[in-house]
Amino acid sequence: MDVIGRSILRKESQDKVTGRARYTHDHHSNTMLSGKVVISPYGHAKIVKIDTIEARNMPGVKAILAGEEFPLTGEDIRDRPPLAVDKVRYHGEAIALVIADTPGQAKKAADRIKVQYELLPVVHSPTQAFQKDAPMVHERLGEYIKEKHTTPVPGTNIATHIKIRKGNMEKGWTESVTTVEADFSFPPSDHVAMETRCSIAEILPDGTIKIMTSSQAPFMVKQLIAKYFNEDIGKIIVETPFVGGAFGGKASVQLEILAYLGSKAVGGLPVKILNSREEDILMSPCHIGLDAKIKFGADHLGIIKVAEIRYLWDSGAYSDKAIDLTRAGAVDCTGPYNIENLWCDSYCMYTNHPYPAPFRGFSHSELSFAIERTMDLLAQKLQIDPLELRYRNAIMKGHTTPTRVLLNQSNVGDLQKCIVRLKELISWDEGQVKEMNNRLVRVKGISCSWKTSTIDPNAPSGVILTFNRDGSINLMSGVIEIGTGTKTVLAQILAERLKMNVDNIHVKMEVDTQTTPEHWKTVASRGIYMAGRALLEAAEDVINQLREIASIVLRAPKEDLEIADSRVFLRDNPLMGLHFQDICYGYQYPNGNSIGGQIIGTGNFIMRHLTHLDPETGAGKPGPEWTVAAYGVEIEFDRRDFTYQLVKAATVVDIGTVLNKKAALGQVMGAMSMGLAFAGRETFYFDQLGRVLNPQLRTYRPLHYGENPEYLVDFVHTPDLEAPYGARGVGEHGLLGMPGALGNALSVAAGVSLHHLPLIPELIWKTKEAKS
Amino acid sequence: MLPFDFEYYKPASLKEAIDLYQTAAKNRKKPMFISGGTELITLGRINLVHTEAVIDLKDIAECMVMQFEGDYLVIGSTLSLTKIEETNHFPLLTKTASEVADHTSRGKITLGGNICAQIFYRETVLPFLLADSQVVIVGPSGIKVSPINNLFHEQLQLGTGEFLIQVATAKRFVTAPFVSIKRRQQWDTGYPLITVAALKIGEEVRVALSGLCPFPFRSKKVETLLNNREWPIEDRVNSALSELPGPILNDVEGSAEYRLFVLRNLLHDVLEVLGAS
Amino acid sequence: MKSQIIELYVNGDLRTVTVRSADTLLYAIRGKLGLTGAKPGCLNGDCGACTVNVDDWPMKSCLMLAVEAIGKNITTIEGLKKTPIQQAFVDNFAFQCGYCTPGFIMNCHSLIHQHPDADDKTIKEWLGSNICRCTGYAEIEKAVKTVLENQ
Numbered sequence A: 001m002d003v004i005g006r007s008i009l010r011k012e013s014q015d016k017v018t019g020r021a022r023y024t025h026d027h028h029s030n031t032m033l034s035g036k037v038v039i040s041p042y043g044h045a046k047i048v049k050i051d052t053i054e055a056r057n058m059p060g061v062k063a064i065l066a067g068e069e070f071p072l073t074g075e076d077i078r079d080r081p082p083l084a085v086d087k088v089r090y091h092g093e094a095i096a097l098v099i100a101d102t103p104g105q106a107k108k109a110a111d112r113i114k115v116q117y118e119l120l121p122v123v124h125s126p127t128q129a130f131q132k133d134a135p136m137v138h139e140r141l142g143e144y145i146k147e148k149h150t151t152p153v154p155g156t157n158i159a160t161h162i163k164i165r166k167g168n169m170e171k172g173w174t175e176s177v178t179t180v181e182a183d184f185s186f187p188p189s190d191h192v193a194m195e196t197r198c199s200i201a202e203i204l205p206d207g208t209i210k211i212m213t214s215s216q217a218p219f220m221v222k223q224l225i226a227k228y229f230n231e232d233i234g235k236i237i238v239e240t241p242f243v244g245g246a247f248g249g250k251a252s253v254q255l256e257i258l259a260y261l262g263s264k265a266v267g268g269l270p271v272k273i274l275n276s277r278e279e280d281i282l283m284s285p286c287h288i289g290l291d292a293k294i295k296f297g298a299d300h301l302g303i304i305k306v307a308e309i310r311y312l313w314d315s316g317a318y319s320d321k322a323i324d325l326t327r328a329g330a331v332d333c334t335g336p337y338n339i340e341n342l343w344c345d346s347y348c349m350y351t352n353h354p355y356p357a358p359f360r361g362f363s364h365s366e367l368s369f370a371i372e373r374t375m376d377l378l379a380q381k382l383q384i385d386p387l388e389l390r391y392r393n394a395i396m397k398g399h400t401t402p403t404r405v406l407l408n409q410s411n412v413g414d415l416q417k418c419i420v421r422l423k424e425l426i427s428w429d430e431g432q433v434k435e436m437n438n439r440l441v442r443v444k445g446i447s448c449s450w451k452t453s454t455i456d457p458n459a460p461s462g463v464i465l466t467f468n469r470d471g472s473i474n475l476m477s478g479v480i481e482i483g484t485g486t487k488t489v490l491a492q493i494l495a496e497r498l499k500m501n502v503d504n505i506h507v508k509m510e511v512d513t514q515t516t517p518e519h520w521k522t523v524a525s526r527g528i529y530m531a532g533r534a535l536l537e538a539a540e541d542v543i544n545q546l547r548e549i550a551s552i553v554l555r556a557p558k559e560d561l562e563i564a565d566s567r568v569f570l571r572d573n574p575l576m577g578l579h580f581q582d583i584c585y586g587y588q589y590p591n592g593n594s595i596g597g598q599i600i601g602t603g604n605f606i607m608r609h610l611t612h613l614d615p616e617t618g619a620g621k622p623g624p625e626w627t628v629a630a631y632g633v634e635i636e637f638d639r640r641d642f643t644y645q646l647v648k649a650a651t652v653v654d655i656g657t658v659l660n661k662k663a664a665l666g667q668v669m670g671a672m673s674m675g676l677a678f679a680g681r682e683t684f685y686f687d688q689l690g691r692v693l694n695p696q697l698r699t700y701r702p703l704h705y706g707e708n709p710e711y712l713v714d715f716v717h718t719p720d721l722e723a724p725y726g727a728r729g730v731g732e733h734g735l736l737g738m739p740g741a742l743g744n745a746l747s748v749a750a751g752v753s754l755h756h757l758p759l760i761p762e763l764i765w766k767t768k769e770a771k772s
Numbered sequence B: 001m002l003p004f005d006f007e008y009y010k011p012a013s014l015k016e017a018i019d020l021y022q023t024a025a026k027n028r029k030k031p032m033f034i035s036g037g038t039e040l041i042t043l044g045r046i047n048l049v050h051t052e053a054v055i056d057l058k059d060i061a062e063c064m065v066m067q068f069e070g071d072y073l074v075i076g077s078t079l080s081l082t083k084i085e086e087t088n089h090f091p092l093l094t095k096t097a098s099e100v101a102d103h104t105s106r107g108k109i110t111l112g113g114n115i116c117a118q119i120f121y122r123e124t125v126l127p128f129l130l131a132d133s134q135v136v137i138v139g140p141s142g143i144k145v146s147p148i149n150n151l152f153h154e155q156l157q158l159g160t161g162e163f164l165i166q167v168a169t170a171k172r173f174v175t176a177p178f179v180s181i182k183r184r185q186q187w188d189t190g191y192p193l194i195t196v197a198a199l200k201i202g203e204e205v206r207v208a209l210s211g212l213c214p215f216p217f218r219s220k221k222v223e224t225l226l227n228n229r230e231w232p233i234e235d236r237v238n239s240a241l242s243e244l245p246g247p248i249l250n251d252v253e254g255s256a257e258y259r260l261f262v263l264r265n266l267l268h269d270v271l272e273v274l275g276a277s
Numbered sequence C: 001m002k003s004q005i006i007e008l009y010v011n012g013d014l015r016t017v018t019v020r021s022a023d024t025l026l027y028a029i030r031g032k033l034g035l036t037g038a039k040p041g042c043l044n045g046d047c048g049a050c051t052v053n054v055d056d057w058p059m060k061s062c063l064m065l066a067v068e069a070i071g072k073n074i075t076t077i078e079g080l081k082k083t084p085i086q087q088a089f090v091d092n093f094a095f096q097c098g099y100c101t102p103g104f105i106m107n108c109h110s111l112i113h114q115h116p117d118a119d120d121k122t123i124k125e126w127l128g129s130n131i132c133r134c135t136g137y138a139e140i141e142k143a144v145k146t147v148l149e150n151q
């Protein structure tokens, strides 16, 4: 059948080009009330008084929530009040919620809530937060409820500390002839999904809580609301229609909580909260910042013998997903290099910044910038070709990861192959630098990455298959269609397995936690791996049932039956068989007698052998497999102005198997574009009061059409033996190496070592100035 | 979502517009003229603009002209920037306007709105400052025509109830050699870090800037220094840099020091391209 | 006068709607006419997700008051019927999440109409008005060029 690999058009294509695809905000009814959040204008301030009197008397106002103590929320540490009470900890923090008949009325009333603040000293960076005398973001850190494996340090700004201890550091340093040491940092930034976050909540008279939300994790919404507010989990139904981009930002649970509290305050009426772009940037979780310190020791061949790494992750005001991000950054802390002697401290630091959600790549694009810049510094010091240095140190089967997982031919891709292919793709042998004229120079920079997905060891995924009377199949999975095309690819997998026409497989796009089997979260490039495995099991179930009934009708043993083209037939006589439509709802004999019945296939999957990390050494198995990739970026740099254009960007990723060619290319190119924008332009600018100065797309600028480079993408194929058809995750990897590769190209072009993001011309100018 | 309500008027004549304004002002409605209306919406939604009476100038015939009248090119204030670009009567204006915002937005943003904008870049005023254009203004006391350089100090100095009808530019300026460069913080999107527009009239180079200070300007002092042919370019640029008005912007687009670095190179480029070296 | 009944000419039909003067065209077509194809992305003119055509030119419907649109010919994504640009978006995988797609298509649709011979520079100038956060723009470029070439 060969459906695998083909660029099957997305199942939802026509809906999306006609304006018919509906997203959360497109669902509206006349009875729906509107919620408007009042947000903090400061980074850190005591709340002296909240005056809602005038607002309460505004037309259309149904309820105002402010100053009330709700249960604390947060995924690993319950440190976050849904609405700030005693103090605000970041610019944008929700402090009050107005419910009114229309969005206009809600906004007008919200504008009239007067809050009196008393400014508190602001923690501006994780490095500052780490200092002994830093202001405290959470004075009562020791009192919060927390998960077992989380290690906050009361009396400090440390929300958690992950340690990686491997090998023998002293031995490593002795074996080294060269060391490089460098610091890197960048502030938080944003996901900027084009659809701002939106949630609608309603509580029915029987207590059923219905939530519709633009989320990557509707099943988490259900679990967390039950947990935080002591609700009956069976009475919570979360629906997710199409989601307009997510990139990790919609894996956090925030707006849903406010909508739920809002609905509760108005007797269960439906309440919709739609973030404005400014609220989406300020109030809702952002993309994490990082301060990193890297020290490598290497022998004269450039083989890295030892590494000492410290990551201070900018958790912002609340820890939520930052704890997981800190862990993920620790387990792959070295980048894709084999380093036997390793010491890494990964700290999750509270600051007075907006708090982070996961961001495409889950800590890996961030740490890669630090690691890959350090690799280039090492190459420079040793006078080794930077690509060659990476080739020599590339991690591969037989090596162990920082958390001591032994790599084999399946659980890691082939980085050396990626490097070799990249070398051709970017014509590395023509030289890294090409003079264009006395001002312009073209320079290439490279980098590599790896990533495993640190997901909950017991994360589930389930699939249900049902039939239509014509023998076509309905596929139901809890994966969210956030744009990755996963549901179309799942249809391809099923078509391949059943050797049937993919057009006869219908996928349910919307997810509804009551009727769709759970898929943990649509994150971490794990959709295909987990839901695909569940799907294959469901397919087996269906095949088995089809054969069973066919064997009776055809009077042949099950083993002799084949399945293809929506038929079950005799292997040696394909003409003798039955179409699915004749058996999928039972088989009826001419006299009316019927056997069998409706065929429903089910399958599920749960990760195997994942473990928690050892608190002292970090040893443990954090994820199933490591995808690896190599990258190149070519820029044209103006040596007088320090401006540059992106000319080309290349990614070679070991994808295992390509399931849908154009969809895979689209994922990689889109991720590269996002990575380049993050590396080259996107950041939050803060002032002394911790205020974000650029919360609009006018001043926070993603890449626009035509600013993008030419993309060069290729794949290496080392199958993951555990994954459906050997495919490895690919949704994030195009992004991971972009900051490093761009930073490396610019550092060579400008002749100064660049250590911060974003890589704007002013940064280069400043670095040059500081040097001279 | 505008958090306030207003009355909306679309007068068809200058007189009607003036009268509407006066009546509304008398009724304390804080009337506002709009032409593209984009600031009413984008600043209104974040409470930086408030009005209870909006007077839309787009239907007034005089505000929609774009033609040569005698020795002058006359451009109406309610024409969209896209329209002005597509017609391309004044290449320096076309080039400068074409860098404002983005193409679709420029279909809504108008010349008058951009010149009179609260958002302080007002990039399209630069060509007119350079070309010694005349502004045609109407108000309660009738129509007046003044040199833009007499009336534009950081912004167009309009009396209460006055608005801009047209800008008239002498033909010889319209066809003079020019340069217009917009430099942004990064790549091709966003507000100016610095926009420089320059015209060469005879041997004299004129320069106007946006994005350097919290207002656009043309400075005679700066021009005199730049045109001092006794000196090498380096010295001319240096002396010009020491005569800039203040304050120099220091914001998310760039620091003041960096802006000066960028400006130095831009001024070199201007002088070079216009053959003033 | 703050609220008024107006007629809007949308996708070939004359529609009567009650609007506040302060309502944007985006709000009116989505909220009052149920045409939810145009999307809010910023309400500030910065992203293009709300783009419709007004008198055959692209317009960010968040930057226009509904009352400003009286007497104008408004086309939304719902008004396009099997146009080549829609199919080109499908064939070239020119979208992922699809949220920017109606706005992008409306901008492309007008571009193809106004400048059937658009060169790279013109395409860039026009399409730079919209943000797509999912794709890297290569597919969108391919889609619009395919249609321009096939004319």
Ligand SMILES: Cc1cc2nc3c(=O)[nH]c(=O)nc-3n(C[C@H](O)[C@H](O)[C@H](O)COP(=O)(O)OP(=O)(O)OC[C@H]3O[C@@H](n4cnc5c(N)ncnc54)[C@H](O)[C@@H]3O)c2cc1C
Pocket (backbone or CB within 6 Å): A698, B032, B033, B034, B035, B036, B037, B038, B039, B040, B041, B042, B057, B077, B078, B099, B100, B101, B102, B105, B108, B109, B110, B111, B112, B113, B114, B115, B116, B117, B118, B119, B120, B121, B122, B123, B124, B158, B162, B163, B164, B165, B190, B191, B192, C044, C045, C046
């Ligand atoms: C996406 C986007 C990007 C932008 N980028 C830039 C940029 O790069 N550079 C730049 O310079 N600007 C930029 N702007 C700002 C924008 O140019 C101004 O806000 C816009 O020019 C206002 O034009 P308008 O016609 O919509 O004005 P309006 O909103 O109609 O009016 C603006 C102001 O001018 C007054 N006014 C309008 N017409 C007249 C008149 N005839 N006489 C007297 N007063 C009048 C109004 O009362 C109001 O105070 C951008 C705007 C957007 C939406």
Ligand code: FES
Pocket (backbone or CB within 6 Å): C039, C040, C041, C042, C043, C044, C045, C046, C047, C048, C049, C050, C051, C060, C061, C062, C063
């Ligand atoms: S919503 Fe109109 S441009 Fe973003």
Ligand code: FES
Pocket (backbone or CB within 6 Å): A194, A244, A245, A483, C094, C095, C096, C097, C098, C099, C100, C101, C131, C132, C133, C134, C135
């Ligand atoms: S397809 Fe998601 S923003 Fe363009």
